[in-house]
Amino acid sequence: MWPNKFDYQRAESVDQALELIGDEGKFLAGGHSLLPVMKLRLSAPEQLVDIGRIDSLRGISANGGLTIGATATHAEIAASGDVQSMCGALADACGGVGDQAVRNFGTIGGNIAHADPASDPPTVLVACGASINIQGADGSRSVDAEAFFVDLFETDLDDGELITSVSLPNCSDCQCAYVKFPHPASRYAIVGVAVCLKMDGGTCAQADVAVGGATVKAVKCAGAEAALAGSTLDDAALNAAAEAVKADIADWLAGDVAYPESYRQQMAGVYLKRAVKAAAG
Amino acid sequence: MSTRIFGSGIKRREDPRLITGEARYTDDIKLPGVLHMAVVRSPYAHANIVSIDSSAAAAMDGVVAAYTSEDIGDGLAGLPTAWLIPDSDLKTPEHPALAKGKVRYVGDGVAIVLAEDRYTAQDAADAVEVEYEELPVVVDPEAAAQDGAPQLFDDVENNIAFTWVMGDKTASDGVFNTADVVVRDKIVQQRLLPTAMEPRSAMAQYNPATQELTLWCTSQNPHIHRFIISAVTGLNENKVRVIAPEVGGGFGSKIPCYPDEALVSWAAIKLGQPVKWTETRSENYQITIHGRDHIQYVEMAANRDGKLLGVRATVYAGMGGYLSTAAPGIPTILHGLLYVGPYTMDSVYCESIGVMTNATPTDAYRGAGRPEATFLLERMVDMVAKRIDMDPAELRRKNLIPAFEDGYEVATTLIYDSGDYPAAFEKAIGIAGYDDFRREQAEARAEGRYLGIGITAYTEMCGLGPSQVAGAVGFQGGLWESATVRVTPTGKVQALIGASPHGQGSETTLAQIIGDELGFPVDDIEVIHGDTTETPMGWGTYGSRTTPVTGAALAEASRKLKEKARVLAAHLMEAAVEDIEYDDGKFLVKGSPDNFQSIQDVALMAHLAWNMPEGMDPGFEESQFYDPPNFVYPFGTHIAIVEVDANTGDIELKRYIAVDDCGPQINPEIVAGQIHGGVVQGIAQALCEGVIYDDSGQLLTGTMMDYTMPRADMFPNFELGETVTPSPHHPIGVKGVGETGTIASTPTVYNAVLDALSPFGVEGIDMPMTPAKVWQAIQSA
Numbered sequence A: 001m002w003p004n005k006f007d008y009q010r011a012e013s014v015d016q017a018l019e020l021i022g023d024e025g026k027f028l029a030g031g032h033s034l035l036p037v038m039k040l041r042l043s044a045p046e047q048l049v050d051i052g053r054i055d056s057l058r059g060i061s062a063n064g065g066l067t068i069g070a071t072a073t074h075a076e077i078a079a080s081g082d083v084q085s086m087c088g089a090l091a092d093a094c095g096g097v098g099d100q101a102v103r104n105f106g107t108i109g110g111n112i113a114h115a116d117p118a119s120d121p122p123t124v125l126v127a128c129g130a131s132i133n134i135q136g137a138d139g140s141r142s143v144d145a146e147a148f149f150v151d152l153f154e155t156d157l158d159d160g161e162l163i164t165s166v167s168l169p170n171c172s173d174c175q176c177a178y179v180k181f182p183h184p185a186s187r188y189a190i191v192g193v194a195v196c197l198k199m200d201g202g203t204c205a206q207a208d209v210a211v212g213g214a215t216v217k218a219v220k221c222a223g224a225e226a227a228l229a230g231s232t233l234d235d236a237a238l239n240a241a242a243e244a245v246k247a248d249i250a251d252w253l254a255g256d257v258a259y260p261e262s263y264r265q266q267m268a269g270v271y272l273k274r275a276v277k278a279a280a281g
Numbered sequence B: 001m002s003t004r005i006f007g008s009g010i011k012r013r014e015d016p017r018l019i020t021g022e023a024r025y026t027d028d029i030k031l032p033g034v035l036h037m038a039v040v041r042s043p044y045a046h047a048n049i050v051s052i053d054s055s056a057a058a059a060m061d062g063v064v065a066a067y068t069s070e071d072i073g074d075g076l077a078g079l080p081t082a083w084l085i086p087d088s089d090l091k092t093p094e095h096p097a098l099a100k101g102k103v104r105y106v107g108d109g110v111a112i113v114l115a116e117d118r119y120t121a122q123d124a125a126d127a128v129e130v131e132y133e134e135l136p137v138v139v140d141p142e143a144a145a146q147d148g149a150p151q152l153f154d155d156v157e158n159n160i161a162f163t164w165v166m167g168d169k170t171a172s173d174g175v176f177n178t179a180d181v182v183v184r185d186k187i188v189q190q191r192l193l194p195t196a197m198e199p200r201s202a203m204a205q206y207n208p209a210t211q212e213l214t215l216w217c218t219s220q221n222p223h224i225h226r227f228i229i230s231a232v233t234g235l236n237e238n239k240v241r242v243i244a245p246e247v248g249g250g251f252g253s254k255i256p257c258y259p260d261e262a263l264v265s266w267a268a269i270k271l272g273q274p275v276k277w278t279e280t281r282s283e284n285y286q287i288t289i290h291g292r293d294h295i296q297y298v299e300m301a302a303n304r305d306g307k308l309l310g311v312r313a314t315v316y317a318g319m320g321g322y323l324s325t326a327a328p329g330i331p332t333i334l335h336g337l338l339y340v341g342p343y344t345m346d347s348v349y350c351e352s353i354g355v356m357t358n359a360t361p362t363d364a365y366r367g368a369g370r371p372e373a374t375f376l377l378e379r380m381v382d383m384v385a386k387r388i389d390m391d392p393a394e395l396r397r398k399n400l401i402p403a404f405e406d407g408y409e410v411a412t413t414l415i416y417d418s419g420d421y422p423a424a425f426e427k428a429i430g431i432a433g434y435d436d437f438r439r440e441q442a443e444a445r446a447e448g449r450y451l452g453i454g455i456t457a458y459t460e461m462c463g464l465g466p467s468q469v470a471g472a473v474g475f476q477g478g479l480w481e482s483a484t485v486r487v488t489p490t491g492k493v494q495a496l497i498g499a500s501p502h503g504q505g506s507e508t509t510l511a512q513i514i515g516d517e518l519g520f521p522v523d524d525i526e527v528i529h530g531d532t533t534e535t536p537m538g539w540g541t542y543g544s545r546t547t548p549v550t551g552a553a554l555a556e557a558s559r560k561l562k563e564k565a566r567v568l569a570a571h572l573m574e575a576a577v578e579d580i581e582y583d584d585g586k587f588l589v590k591g592s593p594d595n596f597q598s599i600q601d602v603a604l605m606a607h608l609a610w611n612m613p614e615g616m617d618p619g620f621e622e623s624q625f626y627d628p629p630n631f632v633y634p635f636g637t638h639i640a641i642v643e644v645d646a647n648t649g650d651i652e653l654k655r656y657i658a659v660d661d662c663g664p665q666i667n668p669e670i671v672a673g674q675i676h677g678g679v680v681q682g683i684a685q686a687l688c689e690g691v692i693y694d695d696s697g698q699l700l701t702g703t704m705m706d707y708t709m710p711r712a713d714m715f716p717n718f719e720l721g722e723t724v725t726p727s728p729h730h731p732i733g734v735k736g737v738g739e740t741g742t743i744a745s746t747p748t749v750y751n752a753v754l755d756a757l758s759p760f761g762v763e764g765i766d767m768p769m770t771p772a773k774v775w776q777a778i779q780s781a
Ligand SMILES: Cc1cc2nc3c(=O)[nH]c(=O)nc-3n(C[C@H](O)[C@H](O)[C@H](O)COP(=O)(O)OP(=O)(O)OC[C@H]3O[C@@H](n4cnc5c(N)ncnc54)[C@H](O)[C@@H]3O)c2cc1C
Pocket: A026, A027, A028, A029, A030, A031, A032, A033, A034, A035, A036, A051, A070, A071, A074, A096, A097, A098, A099, A102, A105, A106, A107, A108, A109, A110, A111, A112, A113, A114, A116, A118, A119, A120, A121, A161, A162, A163, A164, A186, A187, A188, A189
C-alpha cells in the first residue's frame, strides 16, 4: 500500500527512455504488475521512467504479419480486428486477462517483461512463433519468444533494455485458440494452453502447442505437436497428445499448495484437448 | 388505503451515499496535525524478542516518535477477554497492546512509529531493527493441545485455554453404545478471513484541557469499545467518546477491541496530537480476526429405521496467539447449544477445547459457532442416510420437530420460540422438484455427468439475547438495547439507537418499524447511531440482533409516544380518550372522521405545550430499554444442485434454493439481500475460501490473489422462498436474518458435492472443495 520513495519521469521518446533509465530504474507501462509489488515493498526501484506516452511504442499494425506496439493494452489487442483475424488465440488470451480494468491498463510489453509464469499472452506468443523486438543503448535486436522466456520471472532482457514491439507471423490460414483454467482468486492461468493448427482438409498438417500457467515459463510442446500432426484430430490423437503434453512440460512444472504441480500437469492434458477442440471447432 | 410501510420493499436509504462514494469512513476524516501510526509487526509466528532498536527510525525526518511495550509500561492495560465462559477452567493470558518479550503470531505488534505522513511512518517502521530468536511453531489446534507441542504461554498448560463441556457424558455414551447405527467423521472447519470491504481504521484525539479522548474507529459496537478503551487507558468512561462513522462491513471482525485502537489512544494522549492508523489489506488479512478454525471429531447415533438419537463431538477450536474479545464464547455457547438443530434428537454432548496457536486470533465471524454446528449436524444426517440407505430428504422429514407456536424445549436446554420446520422443508423440496431431480441425476450419471443435490434443514438462535442468559454464560456485558424516539416540533423523527449497524440496511428497516407504529412518513424518520455521546447505551450490532432487539425497543418507545399522542389528541379535540381511533398517522374522534389531529399536529402541540392535559409533560420523545425474554429462532431449508466436472474437479453451482423464516419481513428486499450475502459467504467456505498457513506460521493466503473471495459469476440466480412464523415473545414478531445464509449454505453445497461424487465413493473432502482437491479425491477414491 505504501511504496518506498521513488522518482518519476515521463519519457517522450524511446531514446529518451533509454537515456533516463539508470541502474536502479524501471520502465513503467500500465503499472499493473510493477505497482502492486512496489506497494507491498517487494520491489523498490529508485526511479520510474514512464513509457506510456511514447507514440512509437503504441498501436497495432498489419503488414503481412502483425506488429504490436509494446504499450498496446490487453483490451486493444483483444478488440483488434487484425489480431482477431491473424492470431485469434492472442485475442482470446488478452481478452481473458484479469478483469476489464486490468485489460485497460496492462500492456503486452509489460506483461512479457514481467514474465509471470501464470500470464496468458506469453503462451500464445510461444505457440505462434512470435518475436520480441528490443532496443537498448547499443542498438536493437529481435529474439524468438521461445528464447525470450528463460525462467520464472526471468527473460532474455538485459537491464536497461526496452521492448519496443512484438511481431507475429500472419496466422490467418491456421486455426488457433487459447483456453485457460483461471485461478479462482486471481484469474491468472492455473493452466493455459495455446494451439495453432494448419489443417489440410480433415488432417492436421502442422500443430504448434504451448503451455503456460502450469510451468515456470511458457513451454513449447514438441511431443504434443507430433501427436497431433498428421492425425484427423480424432480421440486417439487427442488422448496421445494429452499424454505427450504432460511429458513435454515435466521439467518445467510450477505449482503451489492450493494447485500443486501434479494437478496442473494433469490439467494441461485436459486443457490441451479443449484447446484443440476450440481451435478445430 | 395506503400500503403498509411494514413489509414494503423500499430501497435502502443508505445506498445512495454508499454507492456514490460520498459516505465518510474513519479514514476519510481529516484532522489538522494528525500523526500517522505504523506498526512494526513480527515476521515470525513464534519468537523471543532479543532486542529492539528504534533509534534510526526515530531519527528520520518527519518521524515524531517510536515506542515499544517498554515505553508504554503500565500506560495501557492488557486487552481484556470479555466472554468468560464458566466451568471451563478458562485461562486468559495477558494480551498486551505491543508484544512483551515474545511474539505469538505473524503480525503481532512489536513497536509503533508516529510520523507526519503515512509513507514516512512506513519507512520508519521498516527502519526499526528487531532481533528475534525463533521458537518452534504450531498452528494446528489439535496438534497444539498435545504433550510436547510448542508452548505459547507459561501459564497455559498444553496451550489449552479452556475445556467446555455440554451434556451428560454417561447418558450420551449410553445412547451411543446401544444405537443401531453410529456414523463418525473428522470435520475441519477451516479458517476464514472476514474481508470486510473497509479495512479497520482508528483515529484518536485527546483534549488535555477537558481530558477527553475521542476515538473514531471501525466498530460494530462503539459503546463496548468505549468501555474497553476506558478500561485499558484508565480514563473515566465519561471522558471517552467513541464514534463509529460509516463502517464498511464487519461480519464480526469489528466487534473486538484490538491493540491498534488502544495504541492510537495511548499515543494521542502521550503526544497531545491526533493519531491515525488505517490497516492495509495485507495487515487486515494478517491481524484482523479470522473465523472458524475447528477440528471436530463428530459422531451421530441413530436407529436403523431412521430415528436420530444423538450427536456428540470433540472440538479443537483454534484461538490463535491471544484470546480475542469474545473468542471463548464462539466455539462453546454459540456452538454447542445448537447441536439439536431442527430435529427431535434427545442426546447431545460436546467437549470444546479452546487452544492457543501461533496464528491470528479468531473470534466471531458471521454465524459464529452456529455454522460450525449446523455443518456437523447436516454432514452426520447425510452420513446416517447413506448408512441406512434412506433418502436424505426422507430422513430429515422423519426427524423434524413438528410445528409449534410458543416454546419447545430441546436437549441443549434452549427453548425454541416458534417454528414450522416441516412447512419450510416441504416448500424448499417443492421448489427444487426433488423427486424429478433424482431422475435427472440418474440419467446424467448414465451419460457420465455428475449431478448432486444437498439439503440443509436448520434453526439457529440469534437476536442475542436475554441479559440474564448473557450473565449465566459469562458474557461480560448485557444484551439488551435502548432507543429514543425523538420528534421535533415540525414532526421530523430522530431515532437514536445504541446499536451500530454497518451495512445491514437497518437505517431503513428501523425507520419502517417506527413509521408503521406512528404513521410518520418513513422519509421523515432519521436513524442515528454510532456515537457514544449522541446515542443511548447499547451493546452493538452482531448476532443478528439489531432488528429483533433494537427494533423491539423502537417499537415499544413508539407505542409509548402513540399513547401520549392519543391522550393529547383527545384533549385537543375535547373528546374522551376512549373515543379516539388511530388510523395511519391520524387520531380521529369515533363517528366524526373529519375531526382529527395528525401525528404531526400532536407533536407540534406537545412541543408548544400551550394546552396540555393535566399532568402531561411537554415534549414528544420517549425512550425504551428492551431486554429480550428469549433468543429468536429463525429457521428454514436450503437446497443446492451442483455439477462436478470429473476431468478437472471444477464445481458448477446450478441451482440454489433458500426457504427462510425470519417471522414477518419488515423489508423483503433487505431480507433477500441479507440472505444472498450470507449464502454467498457460506458457499464460499464450502468451495473456495480458506486460510493456508505454512508450517512456520506464515500466511500463504495473504492477498486476494491467493485467498479466493467469491464472485458473482460463481453463482446462479438464487431461488428464495419464505414461510412466516412470528416469534411469540417479540413485540412485532420478527426474528433475525443476518446470519442464516452462512449457517445453512455451507453444508448444503458440501452435501451436494458429495452426492454428486457418490458414484466414485468419495467419502469426504476438506473444505474449501477446490477443483484440485475434488479432482484428487476422485483419483484416490
Ligand atoms: C488483478 C490483476 C489480475 C491480473 N490477471 C492477469 C491474467 O489473468 N493474465 C495475465 O496475463 N496477466 C494478468 N495480470 C497482469 C497484467 O496483465 C499486467 O498488466 C501485466 O502483466 C503487466 O503489464 P503493465 O503494462 O501493467 O506493466 P508494468 O506493471 O508497468 O511493468 C511490469 C514490468 O515490466 C517492465 N516493463 C514494462 N514495459 C516494458 C517494456 N516495454 N520494456 C521493458 N520492460 C518493460 C517494468 O519495468 C516492470 O518491471 C493481472 C494483473 C492484475 C493487477
